[in-house]
Amino acid sequence: MGMGRRHWAIPEGYIPSWSHGPQPQMTSHETVCVLNASDDHAHVAITIYFSNREPAGPYRFTVAPRRTRHLRFNDFSDPEPIPNDTDFASVIESDIPIIVQHTRLDSRQAENALMSTIAYPADP
Amino acid sequence: MGMGRRHWAIPEGYIPSWSHGPQPQMTSHETVCVLNASDDHAHVAITIYFSNREPAGPYRFTVAPRRTRHLRFNDFSDPEPIPNDTDFASVIESDIPIIVQHTRLDSRQAENALMSTIAYPADP
Amino acid sequence: MGMGRRHWAIPEGYIPSWSHGPQPQMTSHETVCVLNASDDHAHVAITIYFSNREPAGPYRFTVAPRRTRHLRFNDFSDPEPIPNDTDFASVIESDIPIIVQHTRLDSRQAENALMSTIAYPADP
Amino acid sequence: MGMGRRHWAIPEGYIPSWSHGPQPQMTSHETVCVLNASDDHAHVAITIYFSNREPAGPYRFTVAPRRTRHLRFNDFSDPEPIPNDTDFASVIESDIPIIVQHTRLDSRQAENALMSTIAYPADP
Numbered sequence: 216m217g218m219g220r221r222h223w224a225i226p227e228g229y230i231p232s233w234s235h236g237p238q239p240q241m242t243s244h245e246t247v248c249v250l251n252a253s254d255d256h257a258h259v260a261i262t263i264y265f266s267n268r269e270p271a272g273p274y275r276f277t278v279a280p281r282r283t284r285h286l287r288f289n290d291f292s293d294p295e296p297i298p299n300d301t302d303f304a305s306v307i308e309s310d311i312p313i314i315v316q317h318t319r320l321d322s323r324q325a326e327n328a329l330m331s332t333i334a335y336p337a338d339p
Numbered sequence: 340m341g342m343g344r345r346h347w348a349i350p351e352g353y354i355p356s357w358s359h360g361p362q363p364q365m366t367s368h369e370t371v372c373v374l375n376a377s378d379d380h381a382h383v384a385i386t387i388y389f390s391n392r393e394p395a396g397p398y399r400f401t402v403a404p405r406r407t408r409h410l411r412f413n414d415f416s417d418p419e420p421i422p423n424d425t426d427f428a429s430v431i432e433s434d435i436p437i438i439v440q441h442t443r444l445d446s447r448q449a450e451n452a453l454m455s456t457i458a459y460p461a462d463p
Numbered sequence: 464m465g466m467g468r469r470h471w472a473i474p475e476g477y478i479p480s481w482s483h484g485p486q487p488q489m490t491s492h493e494t495v496c497v498l499n500a501s502d503d504h505a506h507v508a509i510t511i512y513f514s515n516r517e518p519a520g521p522y523r524f525t526v527a528p529r530r531t532r533h534l535r536f537n538d539f540s541d542p543e544p545i546p547n548d549t550d551f552a553s554v555i556e557s558d559i560p561i562i563v564q565h566t567r568l569d570s571r572q573a574e575n576a577l578m579s580t581i582a583y584p585a586d587p
Numbered sequence: 588m589g590m591g592r593r594h595w596a597i598p599e600g601y602i603p604s605w606s607h608g609p610q611p612q613m614t615s616h617e618t619v620c621v622l623n624a625s626d627d628h629a630h631v632a633i634t635i636y637f638s639n640r641e642p643a644g645p646y647r648f649t650v651a652p653r654r655t656r657h658l659r660f661n662d663f664s665d666p667e668p669i670p671n672d673t674d675f676a677s678v679i680e681s682d683i684p685i686i687v688q689h690t691r692l693d694s695r696q697a698e699n700a701l702m703s704t705i706a707y708p709a710d711p
């Protein structure tokens with residue numbers, strides 16, 4: 216189907232350092248949601264940018280044909296975890312077109328807060 | 340008027356499995372808002388993508404001329420309901436141009452949380 | 464400067480029917496934020512679409528050169544008020560390019576919730 | 588890499604005039620997140636638009652190569668601070684392509700609220 220773009224960017228990123236409420240649904244998390252509506256595997260590489268050091272990554276993921284994956288930045292570990300309570304940004308690259316959305320659930324206080332936006336389609 | 344696009348995608352989707360507060364306004368819900376600003380009927384087909392199974396649908400809706408419909412994924416039933424507490428994504432297709440926005444009201448805790456974004460216009 | 468577009472659409476619209484907290488900052492409201500970065504007056508006409516009746520409007524506003532206006536749908540009165548607790552959508556048209564963003568503050572419960580998105584740029 | 592655009596606009600802007608919760612994470616703030624994925628310095632100029640006076644600025648920032656900066660409007664001071672509890676909008680200009688996202692954390696009540704959107708890419 217070829218729906219979407221191969222390059223996406225999310226300037227906002229931040230993993231709250233504490234949570235409140237039942238786990239794991241209410242754990243504070245920062246998510247990148249990837250939709251692969253095609254009939255091929257999507258090989259995705261994510262690079263993380265910081266304010267005061269060189270970028271980390273690439274973090275590599277595969278999204279199967281006709282599947283979505285909602286990846287939590289909290290869970291990224293290879294090549295290194297992303298620190299809490301630190302400003303970051305991300306660039307998502309794929310070998311085939313995908314669609315990307317950014318969501319945060321913040322449960323630092325007793326009640327959770329949500330935000331979401333379609334990422335920026337950054338194909339040259 | 341022909342305002343909008345015929346293909347839209349929303350990579351984020353999640354129906355919280357519990358709610359808090361007066362019904363039905365405060366029921367946790369995930370909504371796709373469709374605007375048909377034209378003078379013709381829009382025939383809309385929505386396909387739901389999951390992380391670990393083949394897609395569900397199409398779910399079919401009609402939006403009358405010069406009307407908006409705010410469809411709750413919670414209420415989808417034909418051909419099958421969408422399970423709670425499960426990651427999904429959606430692709431919205433129409434026979435004429437429409438405009439699509441995605442909103443979630445999450446009332447799992449005592450106070451509700453909101454998020455919204457214009458969907459991704461995915462015309463080829 | 465000519466920054467922006469002349470046609471915008473917001474499929475989501477809903478004015479909560481009650482509020483909680485100090486007034487007027489914490490009154491539940493649905494807002495359309497218009498930026499006119501040009502050196503000319505922008506003459507803006509907003510049409511409101513519903514699910515079960517013909518559209519209302521146009522509601523007319525002027526945005527002076529190099530000014531922003533954050534218009535609350537709650538305050539629309541001419542030609543008619545917009546009912547609470549009712550799904551609607553809006554189309555914003557201007558005689559010169561502007562930029563439009565949609566924001567809701569929902570304070571129906573003790574703690575407020577927020578959502579925002581850039582509107583859909585719908586120029587033909 | 589040249590990812591992004593050189594002109595961006597955010598019609599919504601508002602700095603809440605009070606906060607609740609541990610500082611500085613829970614201070615109410617309005618943020619513009621800038622990603623510079625290139626190998627050159629980005630020189631960024633931000634102009635602030637109001638509803639009833641001429642624009643303020645430009646506020647000047649540099650974003651180093653392969654870095655992100657999450658700038659809080661609350662902290663802007665040169666040439667003048669941005670008043671609290673006042674509607675504003677912003678235009679972000681850069682000498683090289685960048686990507687811009689807008690986020691607000693509102694902690695006026697006991698529980699925080701969040702909103703976010705990719706800014707409007709406004710290149711002529």
